[in-house]
Amino acid sequence: MTFNWAYFFSLFSMNAFWQACVTVVELSVLSWLAGLVLGFLMASARLSGPGWLKSISQVYIWLFRSVPLLVLVVFVYNLPQLFPGTGAILGNAFVAGLIATVLVETAYMAEIHRGGLLSVAKGQHEAGHALGFGYVGIQRMVVIPQALRIALPSLINEFITIVKQTSLVSVISLPELLMTGQRLYAENFLVMETLAAVAVYYVLIVSVFSLLFQLVERRVNVQAKTPQTLADEQLAALREQAQPLALRQPAIQHGSPDALLMKDIHKAWGQHEVLKGVELRVAPGEVVSVIGPSGSGKTTLIRTINGLESLDKGEVVLFGEGFIQAGNARNRKAEQQGIRRIGMVFQGFNLFPHYTILQNVMLAQRYHHQPEKETVRRAQALWLLDKVGLLAHVDKYPHQLSGGQQQRVAIARALALSPDIMLFDEPTSALDPERVGEVLKVISELAREGMTMVIVTHEMDFALAISDRVILMNQGNIQADATPAHIRCGEHSPALQRIRQFMGVNAAEVA
């Protein structure tokens, strides 16, 4: 038996096959797009929906991943036998095939999306929260773009699987590629030649889409983007476009309310009481450093200030206005307004990796439309980047910067909404020793400019140099609260002794 090459090649000019290709592409693209969207909703419901929705999505995924597509296709196509009213829709083999494929793909893609969503670090959500973004804003600007990038290779793979699975729909006589071939070889018995041509058509479709997806992947892959440091002339030109952002100067008048007042703050993780009734006042323009042994509750305390941790008891008051109260139903609007007055810098930077550093700085301004004009937002962001010494790196992505540079971008980002208070949670702990100085310099400059700041730090010299007050925490309580002058002076009290001991202030320095 010989392979009939002439017949094989003739199949590529046959209209019926090209028509079948269109059917395969339409069915695949529609199933993939619908599965992509519905799968995302299903994954979101499973991860963060209310309990009943989680259960529904879990059952759905379990069920439709278990049922073979072939069975589902036949089942959906024959549903009109049970429900005659559905005949008008499901009697169409394309529609029945599409519905069955979407039902299965939604379940598969939900799991792919779930993997993507879970891979977005918690710090990314927290950075969005600290910039005053609502749930939808965090999802739209921070989580979904990253989750989709992570899931993209698997989602593309799923598309290829769908293309090949469309052959199963031939079982309900949809004239896709396999069905078209079957009809031909049933008449002429040239099975090998016909199936070889069918295979070539599939390879062709998959190849075209693989190329398209490669372009998409290349476009969204930030790791592959390598914008360079600006040359001096470019930098000078860009500096011309920068416009100062009026950073808030605290109005320090007699009788003006505290910038921050924390009343009887309690927080427990299970049985472990981490904060045991902390009371803290920070006056406008004051710099307060929080020090203490590991596990004493410093980070937990600072995270309760902007609602990153909920309170079990107590209240946070900003400039005399109630901001966060324990137990009350959360007033999200008031909370978000308060959060916008607070900038936060994290130990792990938490920059958004899919945006350039300029976009990182501008993101909060864009979200809050503050200021209104995009040109002004850009000009102010440029000024902030210049202020932290990074204007030359404006188009780079976070992965192209050193840790110290990333932390300085994080400071610029936190300043973009012109906050009244800045919170720093161990801003230099994740840095190489030689990078610590550049970050501390930026913070010191802010202190000189009168910014109200609460800084959790292990840098004792730095705390003594820039703080108005140093607070020692131990086992969830404030053990000592003293000015650097008091710490250095000869006065003796158990609290001062403890703080000196912890800070390693040499007894000889103390008169």
Ligand SMILES: Nc1ncnc2c1ncn2[C@@H]1O[C@H](COP(=O)(O)OP(=O)(O)OP(=O)(O)O)[C@@H](O)[C@H]1O
């Ligand atoms: N999400 C959490 N779940 C359970 N326990 C937690 C959680 N976060 C913090 N803790 C516990 O709370 C205690 C205080 O932690 P916290 O991070 O506030 O300490 P810290 O003083 O900042 O320590 P360090 O200087 O090491 O960062 C620790 O015992 C820690 O294990």
